[in-house]
Amino acid sequence: MPSPAISCRGLVKRYKDVVAVAGLDLEVRAGECFGLLGPNGAGKTTTVEILEGLLQPDEGTVEILGMRWATHERAIRERIGVQLQETKLADKLTVAEIVRLFRSFYRRGREVEEVLEIVQLTEKRRAWVSKLSGGQRQRLAIACALVSDPDILFLDEPTTGLDPQSRRQLWDVVAAFRARGGSVVLTTHYMDEAERLCDRVAVVDHGRTIAFGTPKELIASLGAEHVIEFALADGQAPPEAALRALPGVHEVRLDAGRTSLSVEELHSSLPAVIDELERHGLGMTELVTHHATLEDLFLHLTGRHLRDA
Amino acid sequence: MIGARHPLVQLTLARFREFARQPETVFWVFAFPLLLAIALGIAFRNRPPDRVRIAIQAGAGADSLAARLAGARDLRVAVLDPAAAAAQLRTGRVALVVVPGDPVVYRFDSTRTESHLARLVTDDELQRAYGRRDPQAIREVKITEKGARYIDFLLPGLLGMNLMGTGLWGVGFAVVSMRVRKLLKRLLASPMRRSHLLLSFALARLATVVLEVAVLVAFGMAVFGVPLRGSVVSLAIVALLGALTFSGIGLLVASRAQTEEGVSGLMNVVMLPMYVLSGSFFSSSNFPDLMQPFIKALPLTALNDALRAVMLDGSSLAALGLPLAILAAWMVVSFAVALRIFRWL
Numbered sequence: 001m002p003s004p005a006i007s008c009r010g011l012v013k014r015y016k017d018v019v020a021v022a023g024l025d026l027e028v029r030a031g032e033c034f035g036l037l038g039p040n041g042a043g044k045t046t047t048v049e050i051l052e053g054l055l056q057p058d059e060g061t062v063e064i065l066g067m068r069w070a071t072h073e074r075a076i077r078e079r080i081g082v083q084l085q086e087t088k089l090a091d092k093l094t095v096a097e098i099v100r101l102f103r104s105f106y107r108r109g110r111e112v113e114e115v116l117e118i119v120q121l122t123e124k125r126r127a128w129v130s131k132l133s134g135g136q137r138q139r140l141a142i143a144c145a146l147v148s149d150p151d152i153l154f155l156d157e158p159t160t161g162l163d164p165q166s167r168r169q170l171w172d173v174v175a176a177f178r179a180r181g182g183s184v185v186l187t188t189h190y191m192d193e194a195e196r197l198c199d200r201v202a203v204v205d206h207g208r209t210i211a212f213g214t215p216k217e218l219i220a221s222l223g224a225e226h227v228i229e230f231a232l233a234d235g236q237a238p239p240e241a242a243l244r245a246l247p248g249v250h251e252v253r254l255d256a257g258r259t260s261l262s263v264e265e266l267h268s269s270l271p272a273v274i275d276e277l278e279r280h281g282l283g284m285t286e287l288v289t290h291h292a293t294l295e296d297l298f299l300h301l302t303g304r305h306l307r308d309a
Numbered sequence: 310m311i312g313a314r315h316p317l318v319q320l321t322l323a324r325f326r327e328f329a330r331q332p333e334t335v336f337w338v339f340a341f342p343l344l345l346a347i348a349l350g351i352a353f354r355n356r357p358p359d360r361v362r363i364a365i366q367a368g369a370g371a372d373s374l375a376a377r378l379a380g381a382r383d384l385r386v387a388v389l390d391p392a393a394a395a396a397q398l399r400t401g402r403v404a405l406v407v408v409p410g411d412p413v414v415y416r417f418d419s420t421r422t423e424s425h426l427a428r429l430v431t432d433d434e435l436q437r438a439y440g441r442r443d444p445q446a447i448r449e450v451k452i453t454e455k456g457a458r459y460i461d462f463l464l465p466g467l468l469g470m471n472l473m474g475t476g477l478w479g480v481g482f483a484v485v486s487m488r489v490r491k492l493l494k495r496l497l498a499s500p501m502r503r504s505h506l507l508l509s510f511a512l513a514r515l516a517t518v519v520l521e522v523a524v525l526v527a528f529g530m531a532v533f534g535v536p537l538r539g540s541v542v543s544l545a546i547v548a549l550l551g552a553l554t555f556s557g558i559g560l561l562v563a564s565r566a567q568t569e570e571g572v573s574g575l576m577n578v579v580m581l582p583m584y585v586l587s588g589s590f591f592s593s594s595n596f597p598d599l600m601q602p603f604i605k606a607l608p609l610t611a612l613n614d615a616l617r618a619v620m621l622d623g624s625s626l627a628a629l630g631l632p633l634a635i636l637a638a639w640m641v642v643s644f645a646v647a648l649r650i651f652r653w654l
Contacts, residue, residue, distance in 0.1 A: 052498055054654065077500035084498065088490035092330040093323055104319040128330075144495075261599040 001067055005030045005152050005183035011060035013046050013207075020046040021057070023208035033174065033184040035198030037191070037294060039304070043207035044187040044221060048156050051185065065151060078106060081145030085156040089140065091130040095121050096127065099143050099270075100308055106148035119143045119173055135166025142173055153177055155186045159193060165174050171197060191294040203298060204232065210301050219292050224250040224262035227296055228273060231258050231286040239280050246272045262292065262300070316501055322510035323515055328479065337478075338517065342471045342525055346464060349590075350533050353459040360385045361427045363405045364394045370409035377438035383430050405431060456536050456621045464529040465587035465616035472548060473519060473583065473609050476555025477576050479517070480510050481563035485572040489564075494654050507648070511556050519545070526620075538623030545625060547619055547633070553610040554636045556563040557643035558608070564651045583609040611635035 006028040013021040021043045028034040036044045049055045053064060053069040053076060062069060064076045089098055099112045116122045119139040124132065132140065138158060145153055155174070159167040172182060174197055188194055190218040194201050195215045203218070211218055219225060232238060238259045244252045248269045251262040264270035266289055277284060299305060312318070328334055365371050367390045369486035369535075378386050389397065397403045398416060404427035408414035415431065417424040455461065488492045494561055496506060522544070529535035539545065562579055566572035584602075586593060587609035596604060604610050618624035618632075626633065 054494060055499060074500050077498070082495070082496075082498040084495050086491055086493060087495045089492065089495075090323065090327055092327045096325065097326065101316075101319045101323050104314050104316040105496075105499040107500075148499075244554060 002055035003030070004028060004063075006034075006062070006185065008051065008062040010048065011050060011059055012058045013043075013050060014058050015056065019048070020207055024060070024204075024207065024209060025201060026051075026209075028183055028185055029199075030151075030183055031178070031181055032199040033045055033178055033186060033197050035194040035201040036187040036204055037183070037189070037190055037194050037201050037298075038187075038204035044204055044208075045156055047204070048154055048185060048187055049084075052080065052154055069079060078108075078148065081142075081148055081153045083138075083141045083145045083153075083155050083158055085160075087141060089129050089137070089144070092128055094126050095132070095140055095143075095213070096125040096205075098140065099147055102148045102271075104172060109148040110146070112147065115147045118146060120169060133166075135162050135169065138162060138166070139166045139173065142170070146173075146177065146277075150182065151186065152183045153304070155184065157187055157189070159181040159188070159190065167193070191298075194294055196253065201294065203294070203301065205298075205302055211297060215294060218297050220293060222250070222292050222297055222300055223264055224264050225292050226263050226266045226269075226293050227260055227290055228263055228266070228270060229258055229260045229286075229290075230273075230277075230284050232260045232277075233283040233285050236282055239276065242276055242280070243253045243273065246276060249260045251271075253299070260287075262296065265267055310345075317509060320505055321503075321512040321516075324366075324483070324509050324513035328513065328517060334479070338471070338475050338521055339524055340449065342467045343528055346467055346525070347461070347532070348528065349463055351458040353463075355453065355458050359429055359558040361405075362387070362403045363407060363427050363431055364389045364397060364403040366391050366394045366406055366408045368409055374407060374409050374413070374435075374578050378431070378434055380438075381430070381434040384427075384434060394559050396531065398482065407431065418421050420635070429438040455534055456538070458533075459534045460529070461621055462592070462617070464525070464535045464588065465535070465620050466613050467521060468525050468548070469551065469609055470588070470589040471525065472518065472551045473555045473580060475513065475521065476552055477562065479514060479578060480556045480559030481566075481572055481576055482569065483510070483561075484560065484563040485566050485569055488567070488652070489569060497653055503653070507560070510560070511522075511553060514552050514556050515549060518548055522548045535620070537620050539619035539625070543619045543624075543626050544616070547612070547615045547629070550557045550633060550636050550640070551608075551616075552610050554640040554643070555613070557640045557647065560651075561643040561647040564647045570638070586610070588613050594625065606635060608636055608639040611639075 004027045007028065008024065008026050011021050012019070022045055024043075026034070036047060038044050041052040046055065050057045051064065053073060065079060067076050069076060074151075094100075095115065096112055099115055103109055103112055113122070116125055119142055121136060121143060125134060129137065129140065142155070142158065159170055161172070171193070174186070176182060184280065186194075186197060198215060200214050201212070201218060202209045206299055212223070213221070235257055238254070240252050240254070243249060243261060248264040249261050250264070255261045261269070261273065270289065274284075295305070362385045365378075365388045367387060367388050371388050375386060375388055376642055378384060387403070394403070394406045398406050404421070404424045405417040409417060413435070415428055417428055419425060440512055461538050468650060510607040526544070530537060556580065562575045563572050566575060586596065586604050587607050587610070593604050593610060615636070616628045
């Protein structure tokens, strides 16, 4: 097996009285896209910035491409590409000028025009940053990260606040980078993004990994791959115990007037649920079914939704 | 070899472009000092002094005094009743009141320059009118010397002030703005050398300084005939040293500031005393002797002194050891401290 792109053991980072990262172990394989998933404040950004050598961990070790930050800082920097959350590039410089500036920091790398082509900003090459849309700025930030032709690309919530089309464009850029054999570390609190882009995911909460695996494995670990959600007329209470006793139902959850059930098989459980509600004389006002997602996993693990956690 | 792709070149270009593409900074750096020079040059242009206004208090003998002073070229005389004369003296509309009698009485405020002058002129005219003869013949030669006018004093001062302002704002504000935008952090995540970034600030300043100095000096020479008696090389070296010194101070002020408002306040704290004390608009010798060593140690005082010496006295650099040493000391200390305490993230 090839050596890992990143491995870190026992990372701890404290800020005054808050523990941002509480003993994290990670291993990112060469060529994979690794997702750090979790709500805001879970410690994702702190973890990524430790991996990027911008923050010093209080405890633990980090190896990037087999090298340590303390001894090989410049060599590591030459080989990673970084996009930070909330960086605002200089307003009055043009797209091409900024990418050229970043290119100048690296010994080897790709041509400015080539990178602009990849992130689809060729037409905007003479535009000032202040004139770009949110999605274009984010693609410019990624162009700055790609211009060194890195082995590892770090993306910290790259699509937060972007419209669906911009998100999809960004995903294409990530896919193209991976097609060249690059490794990606991605943080996000969008489940669909993680399921779509990531080979493996670590779900993080309060600075700890609470689940780890491929998105498929993680969802399968719920033991119930389907979710039935319904609401009852007039806010009536569902017969929780009776529902839980139905065959194939793993979990019953009440949340803001809605009931959600994790079930193994839709075709057997759904009729049973409807029968049961009828037996209690309860009328459904809404019914939704969907495949279980990482969102359901997070809910299962923490009892909280990702977005409002 | 440093080519166009060298990071230092790219960083300096970025700084320079950001500066040049900001119309407001271009105004403050180039247009503002010119407008100030024009306004002050016109307000304080050289012209014959106004005639001194005095009053004669009405009463016995007032008319004969008025007749004796009627021919005085430097005086404007009015005869006023005692109450009006006292009121006008109090409000400064006349500089002195002559009360007829024996002896003749001069009423005036001896701490006012104008009143002091009025006393000398009035007394001279009056004594001559009563028949005094000068024992020594005097011949007057009137001249106007370029280099001794207010505008000549002012222009190097404006230049110094401008070098201070653009150095502090140009470097200090830009650094803090990069920190606020997390751009410093992003640069740190690349293999960029930190020294290159700091050097690029200094280099971009040098490029603007050359323009800044050339515009203001050329303007002064063309419009007001302000002399440049020293060599252009000396002027350039003094200006560059001044610009680097204030870039260093700007870096120091910005080294830990976390907000743009915070750094603005700090800069004003640093600059205001020097605006007042360092002799940009009026000579710092007006301040008490006790303060002089402190004033002389300020970097803007040193820069203004050196610029005036080069432009007005034609001094060589060798003669400017003290002010240049003061500037160099400020530069070295502020850069060294700034680097030590600089906050990158």
